[in-house]
Amino acid sequence: MDYCGLLTDTKKQVPLKSIEVELEVRDHVATVVSTLNYENKEDKPLEAVFVFPLPGDAAVCHFSAQIGQTQLVAVVKEKQKAHEEYDDVLSSGQQAFLLKESEQSPDIFTLSVGSLPPGESASLRLEYVTELAVQADEGLRFCLPAVLNPRYQPQGSEGASVQVTSVPASLVPYSLSFSVRVSSPRPVSKVESSSSLEPLQYVNTEQTQATVKLAAGHKFDRDVELLIYYKDAHQPTAVVEAGQASAEPGSLMGDPVVMLSLYPEFPQSVMSSLASCGEFVLLLDRSGSMGCPKSDIKQTENRIASAKDTLMLLLKSLPMGCYFNIYSFGSSFQHIFPKSVEYSEKSLEEALKIVEAMQADLGGTEILNPLTHIFSQRCIPNQPRQLFVFTDGDVCNTKEVINLVKKNSDFHRCFSFGIGEGASSALINGLAKEGGGHAQFITGTDKMQPKVMQSLRYALQPTLVDISVTWDLPPGVSVTVLSQPITALYQGRRSLIYAQITGQSSEAAEGCVTVKYSLAGHPSQSQLRFPLKPAEDVGLTVHRLGARTLIRSLETEESEHRGQQDEGVKGMVVELSVQSGVSSSFTAFIAVNKGNSEPIKGPVVCRYVPIPKYTHPIGGKLLGGGNMDCQQYDDLPEDLLACKKGASSQAKSGGFFPGIKKNFQAVGKPKKSSLGMRAAPHQAPRQDGMSSSMYDSTYSSLGENDCTLSIQPPRDPLLQLVSLQKASGCWLLDPDLAAVLGKTSEEVENTKPPLVNQAVWATILALIWLHGFKMDAKEEWELLAMKAVSWLRAQNAPSKCVEAGNTLLGCNVQKDALGL
The missing domain is CATH 2.60.40 (Immunoglobulin-like)
Structure with a gap:
């Protein structure tokens, strides 16, 4: 397969050889030093362009280059001036290096290495500082982004998207070494990672300093996530x-x-009395990439399936008396109810049926439109609005989305969840920060449910x-x-x-x-x-983190005045960025080799350095001889995976799918949308520059096979039990419940104490089973168990039921432990 810009005309690899990362963590602040080593193996001068991700709240504060014995330290300048200087230097045959932040999203950076002579090597040093987010289990999370998914460009949005070149991990031509040093006033109890680590080494006897390294042989094909745990972490x-x-x-x-x-x-x-009111608005990403697995580990559940299970658990855990609605979005958006409805058995059942039918079939990632519609709905008196956003998304209009949330922050709280590798940290963290909520990331083998339930506990805390x-x-x-x-x-x-x-x-x-x-x-x-x-x-x-905080605040203020050309605020950002040496969207780092008196001869050839992409075989077959990037699904039309039989000549020849040449495999069968409707391909003209015939060719290129992107593991018995709970908190005595408990219907019914209501008996059995067999997942079911206990108290459940339930299930759960 030809990947534009990845290989030279002689099929040699691009010039980035290796990346070395040193991480120093002091308490809850991290300093990251990345060294990128380049070598030009071609016989002509090169300009290498490397587009890569950084944490969205990082403060880039140093950039330098080492060429032979020459050390160049970059300075911060206004972005346009830096661009002009860079172009002038390259035109004169000299060397220059340019590092800049994307104007659309603060978690994307572009590094341009200008005029690297044949046979020459260059070592570039990039340093940034960032705060570490506190997780639900009190761990501090650091993420070294490796995956930069192509940012989805919403229809009609302004600004060109950043050019991103991505390849399967096996083709990434550079290596990664990663070392960590941790120090804190409190002892370091452990360091965990989604990647393999060497054993933790303590530097002192107090165990307040430790080192750890990434295990040898790591492929830089996924984000490197670290969780750092201290003793007594939550101290001011x-x-x-x-x-x-x-x-x-x-x-x-x-x-x-x-x-x-x-x-x-x-x-x-x-705190012991959680709120029993609120308007809970759940916004679920149904773009094509949500059909991909959360990770490339075998038997990993795909993102949409995990999100649907999580929505079910969240809905079951909502308190009686609240209001709720569910939106889903892709290239368009849908909602289950015209406006939020009161939480009841009827509304819950109706919502769950529609959620169960949802698929990753809505095309792109246009999150701005559903958010605009949600905020246009009038708030319900005495029902604080709580917005939960689930997305694996990467969009080009990140700042516009975040500004919309900030504008409406007085009327809601926003809790955000980034699903899978490469989710934009700027988008996920920005939604939560400006919405006064909490951000969570679900990567690798992480379970989504406990993290979402932690956020629900935050949402139920008194305002x-x-x-x-x-x-x-x-x-x-x-x-x-x-x-x-x-x-x-x-x-x-x-x-x-x-x-x-x-x-x-x-x-x-x-x-x-x-x-x-x-x-x-x-x-x-x-x-x-x-x-x-x-x-x-x-x-x-x-100082740098403080400067970064003030810069981000001023940038937000400037973006709110777009169209009025608030040059005063922009000037303040530039001045502060130059003074502090911290990057901004209006400045860039530039380093010029003025000591190179001999001009570099020959035309400069531009090469784009690839970044790894998140890949997965579709239906067990590889498209066009290689894996198709799951993120490419975000650029496909609604109902792409619900397609007709047959194949057009255009699709067979590659159509509009980049890099897919022949033998486009049949991977789909007709499916209805969550509302039981499906628009015909010719129903309306498309708004994204593609003709209807192109979409028709896409539909007809897919056949009758099931369009599952990963093998789904058996459903967790805990989720089966949760699915049987009623909105009031009780369970009913039926064969499905008996099956989850591992008993027959006769065993369950025959051991019920006399004169005890069947629902009371069923609910007590469910609670005993949770406490007896699922204590390791208590954070997932604790809220719905509290609702069940409240229901039982209202029924005056007799204590003999607990004894009989323990006997039946072989447990020894005390009545006090159940909360009765």
């Missing part, structure tokens, strides 16, 4: 970092900067109002807060505040920050005292 902390000696006092880089990590603790009496932050500082000392105001607080979730400290104080002076809020009508507060004396030898990490 403050780090005061000294300013840069060479910077002007009073400037951001010249003054000390403090980073506060706050973990508010709410009264247990309030905090009147949140304010006040500072108590010595005379002559003031602060300038760099972070945006805190809009949401959750039990056990970290909130970060960055602030610039101006003025002089004694070495023993202390500062105090107080977070005040109202919880369930009761005023409360959390306090943290901290020394104002800067810590020693901590570098400028906190």
